[in-house]
Amino acid sequence: MITSSITQIVMIGTALLGATAGVIGSFAVLRRRALVGDMLSHAALPGICLAFLVTGSRDLLGLSLGALATGLIGVGLVTLICRWTRTKEDAAIGIVLSTFFGAGVVLLSIAQRSTTGNQAGLDKYLFGETAGMRSGDVRLLAYTALATLLVVILLYKEFKLLSFDPEFAAAQGWPTLALDLLMMATLAVVTIVGLPICGVILMAALIILPGAAARFWSERLGPLLVIAAVAGAGAGVLGTLVASPLPEQWLGFEALGARGLPPGPLIVLAATAFFLLSLFFAPRRGLLARSWAELRLRMRIAREHLLRAMYEISEDRLPDRPFVEESQLVAHRSWSKWVVDWWLRRAEGGGLVERRQTAIRLTPRGLAAAAEITKTHRLWELFLVESAGVARDHVDRDADAVEHVLPRPLVEDLERRLTEAGRMPVVPERVPESPHEVAG
Amino acid sequence: MVSTADTVSSHTATALEIHDMTVAYHRKPVLWDIDLVVPEGQLVGIIGPNGAGKTTLIKAVLGLLPLASGKVEIYGQPYYQQRKLIGYVPQRESVDWDFPVTVEDVVLMGTYGRLGWCRRPGHDERELARRCLEQVGMSELGRRQIRQLSGGQQQRVFLARALAQNAKVYFMDEPFAGVDAATESAIVDLMQTLRSDGKTVFVVHHDLQSVREYFDYVILLNMRLVACGPTDTTFTTANLHKTYGGRLTLLDEAAEAVRQREPFR
Numbered sequence: 006m007i008t009s010s011i012t013q014i015v016m017i018g019t020a021l022l023g024a025t026a027g028v029i030g031s032f033a034v035l036r037r038r039a040l041v042g043d044m045l046s047h048a049a050l051p052g053i054c055l056a057f058l059v060t061g062s063r064d065l066l067g068l069s070l071g072a073l074a075t076g077l078i079g080v081g082l083v084t085l086i087c088r089w090t091r092t093k094e095d096a097a098i099g100i101v102l103s104t105f106f107g108a109g110v111v112l113l114s115i116a117q118r119s120t121t122g123n124q125a126g127l128d129k130y131l132f133g134e135t136a137g138m139r140s141g142d143v144r145l146l147a148y149t150a151l152a153t154l155l156v157v158i159l160l161y162k163e164f165k166l167l168s169f170d171p172e173f174a175a176a177q178g179w180p181t182l183a184l185d186l187l188m189m190a191t192l193a194v195v196t197i198v199g200l201p202i203c204g205v206i207l208m209a210a211l212i213i214l215p216g217a218a219a220r221f222w223s224e225r226l227g228p229l230l231v232i233a234a235v236a237g238a239g240a241g242v243l244g245t246l247v248a249s250p251l252p253e254q255w256l257g258f259e260a261l262g263a264r265g266l267p268p269g270p271l272i273v274l275a276a277t278a279f280f281l282l283s284l285f286f287a288p289r290r291g292l293l294a295r296s297w298a299e300l301r302l303r304m305r306i307a308r309e310h311l312l313r314a315m316y317e318i319s320e321d322r323l324p325d326r327p328f329v330e331e332s333q334l335v336a337h338r339s340w341s342k343w344v345v346d347w348w349l350r351r352a353e354g355g356g357l358v359e360r361r362q363t364a365i366r367l368t369p370r371g372l373a374a375a376a377e378i379t380k381t382h383r384l385w386e387l388f389l390v391e392s393a394g395v396a397r398d399h400v401d402r403d404a405d406a407v408e409h410v411l412p413r414p415l416v417e418d419l420e421r422r423l424t425e426a427g428r429m430p431v432v433p434e435r436v437p438e439s440p441h442e443v444a445g
Numbered sequence: 446m447v448s449t450a451d452t453v454s455s456h457t458a459t460a461l462e463i464h465d466m467t468v469a470y471h472r473k474p475v476l477w478d479i480d481l482v483v484p485e486g487q488l489v490g491i492i493g494p495n496g497a498g499k500t501t502l503i504k505a506v507l508g509l510l511p512l513a514s515g516k517v518e519i520y521g522q523p524y525y526q527q528r529k530l531i532g533y534v535p536q537r538e539s540v541d542w543d544f545p546v547t548v549e550d551v552v553l554m555g556t557y558g559r560l561g562w563c564r565r566p567g568h569d570e571r572e573l574a575r576r577c578l579e580q581v582g583m584s585e586l587g588r589r590q591i592r593q594l595s596g597g598q599q600q601r602v603f604l605a606r607a608l609a610q611n612a613k614v615y616f617m618d619e620p621f622a623g624v625d626a627a628t629e630s631a632i633v634d635l636m637q638t639l640r641s642d643g644k645t646v647f648v649v650h651h652d653l654q655s656v657r658e659y660f661d662y663v664i665l666l667n668m669r670l671v672a673c674g675p676t677d678t679t680f681t682t683a684n685l686h687k688t689y690g691g692r693l694t695l696l697d698e699a700a701e702a703v704r705q706r707e708p709f710r
Contacts, residue, residue: 028460059541129501159563165546169544169554170539172539175508176507176509177528177533178558200567220545225545226545229545
C-alpha cells in the first residue's frame with residue numbers, strides 16, 4: 006500500500022467527482038452553457054450558509070440541499086431575466102453570480118460569528134478541502150456518480166439530440182423543456198456535491214475543463230464523454246496525490262501536502278494541465294497538428310507556384326527546356342529572393358529542376374509536373390470566371406485536380422475551350438535532354 | 446358518416462388545414478388570421494418577402510411556437526397526435542456544425558421519434574440511414590464528421606435525416622439556401638420522388654424564377670395569407686404584387702403599436 010487509507014478514500018472520492026463532472030460538464034460545454042456551472046456553484050454559497058444558520062448542523066446532506074435550492078433559484082433568475090428583459094445571458098449570469106456570491110460571503114461571516122459557527126468550517130466551501138473527508142462523504146459521491154451515469158446512459162440518445170438540434174427534438178415530440186431541466190438538475194447536483202472538495206470558486210473549472218479538453222481528441226460524442234470522464238478522474242487523483250501527505254519512503258522527500266496545500270485548486274490545475282496538453286498536442290485539432298497542416302499546405306502551394314512560373318516562362322520555347330535566371334523568376338511573381346532560393350533547393354532535391362550556377366531549368370519530370378499543375382490552374386481559372394455562379398459550392402480549391410471535383414463533361418468542355426484559346430499546356434512527345442540537341 | 450366527409454373534399458385527403466391562426470413573438474404578432482387547406486400529394490412552395498413569416502408558419506404548424514389563436518390539423522388531427530407523420534428539415538444555420546457527431550449519427554436522429562424513450566438505434570435503423578444517405582447521393586460520407594462537409598452536403602444530411610423520419614408530410618425550411626447546383630437538382634429530384642410516393646412537401650422558397658418549375662401549389666405570405674392554391678391559378682402577377690408590394694403595410698404598423706404598449710421594454 007503506497008498511500009494511507011485516508012488518502013485512498015479521498016482519492017476515490019475526487020476521482021468519482023472528476024469523472025461525473027467531466028461527463029455532465031461535456032454536455033454543458035457542447036451546448037455553450039459552460040457558465041451555468043459557474044453560476045450554480047457561486048449561487049450555492051448563500052444556500053449553504055442559510056442551511057447552517059437554520060439547522061445549526063454541518064450535516065453534508067442538509068447543506069447540500071440548501072446549496073441546491075439557492076443554486077436553482079439562481080438558474081431560474083437568469084432564465085427570467087433573459088426572457089423578460091433585454092439583458093443578454095452573459096450579463097444576466099454575471100449579475101446573478103456576483104449578487105449571490107456577495108450575499109453568500111456576508112452570510113458566511115455571520116455564520117462564523119455565531120457560537121457553533123467557528124467549528125463548522127464553512128469557509129472550506131470557498132476553496133475546497135478534502136482533509137475532513139470521510140467514507141460517508143465518498144458514499145454520497147459514489148451515489149451521485151452512479152445516478153449521473155445512469156441518467157446519461159439511459160438518456161444518451163435524447164441528450165445527444167437535445168444538445169445538437171433542440172428544435173428538431175421538439176418537432177419529433179420530445180419534451181425538450183423537461184429533458185433540459187433534467188440535464189441542468191443533474192449538472193446542479195454534481196456541482197453541489199463537489200463544492201466541499203473544490204469550493205464554490207473552482208468547481209466550475211472541473212465542470213468545464215474535462216469536456217473542453219476531450220473535444221480535442223474525439224469527433225464523436227460517446228468517446229468524448231469517456232475521455233472527459235477519464236480526464237476528470239485523472240485530475241481528481243493527481244490533484245489529491247499532490248495535496249496529500251504521502252509517505253516519505255515513496256517520494257523520497259517530504260510531500261508538499263504535509264504543508265497543507267488545498268486539493269481543490271490542485272485538482273483544477275491538473276485538469277488545466279490536461280487541457281493544455283490537448284490544446285497543443287491533440288491530433289488534427291491540436292495547435293501543433295494544425296500548424297503542421299498549415300505549413301504543409303503552404304509548402305505545396307509554394308511548390309506549385311514555382312513550377313507554374315517556370316512553365317510559363319519557358320512555355321513559348323517548348324519543347325526546349327531553357328535555363329531561366331533566378332532573378333527572372335524572382336521578378337516573375339515579385340517573390341523575395343530567399344523564398345525563391347528555398348523553394349528551388351527543395352525542388353532540386355525532388356528532382357524537378359536542375360541548376361547551372363544562377364540559372365535553373367525544369368527536368369523532364371519537372372516539366373510534366375509543371376504542365377499538369379498549369380493545366381489544373383488554368384481550368385480552375387476558366388471555371389471560376391465563367392461558371393462559378395452555377396456551382397459555387399462545388400469548388401473545393403484545395404483539391405489537386407479539377408477532374409476529381411467537377412463532373413467529367415464540365416471538365417471536357419473546359420479543356421476544349423482552353424485548347425481553342427491556345428492556352429492548353431501540353432507536354433511535348435519528346436523532350437530533348439538539352440536545348441542544344443534540338444538546335445544542332 | 447366517414448364517406449360524406451370524404452366526398453366533400455373530393456377524392457384526395459387534406460394534408461394540412463389551418464384555421465384562423467395568429468402567431469406572435471414576444472407579443473408582436475407576425476402572422477395574422479391564416480386560413481388555408483392543402484390537399485395531399487402536392488409540392489407546396491411557401492413564398493414571401495423577408496420577414497413575411499414563412500419560417501414562423503412552419504414552426505407554428507410543427508408546434509415549435511405557441512399559437513396566439515387558431516388551430517392546425519394534419520390529416521384531420523391536431524399536430525401533436527400526428528408527429529410520426531411529419532418530417533422536418535430546419536434551416537442549415539440552426540445547428541452547430543462543429544458538434545461531435547458523424548453524418549450517420551445525424552441521419553439516425555430521424556429514427557429517434559419512432560424508437561421512443563431509451564431505445565438505441567439498431568441494425569434496422571442503420572440500414573435505413575444508409576438507404577436515406579444513398580437517396581441524397583452521400584452514401585460514402587457516413588463516417589465523416591459533419592464539419593468536414595460542404596454547405597450543400599450539410600443540407601443533404603438534413604434531408605436524409607428527414608427521409609429517415611419516414612413521414613407523409615415534409616416541411617423544409619429554405620433547403621435551397623446557399624447550396625450548389627448539384628444539390629439543388631438533387632433536392633428537386635427528391636421532392637418529385639416524394640410526391641410520386643403520395644407525400645406532401647412544404648418548402649420555404651426564395652427564388653421566384655423557379656417557383657413554376659418546382660411547385661404544384663403555392664402559399665403566398667406576407668404576415669397575412671395573400672393567396673393559397675395551385676401554382677397555375679395562384680402564382681399570378683397580381684398576387685405577387687400583393688405579396689411583395691409595399692412593405693410597410695397597415696399590419697406592420699398595427700404590430701408595432703401592440704408591441705409599444707408592452708410596459709417593460
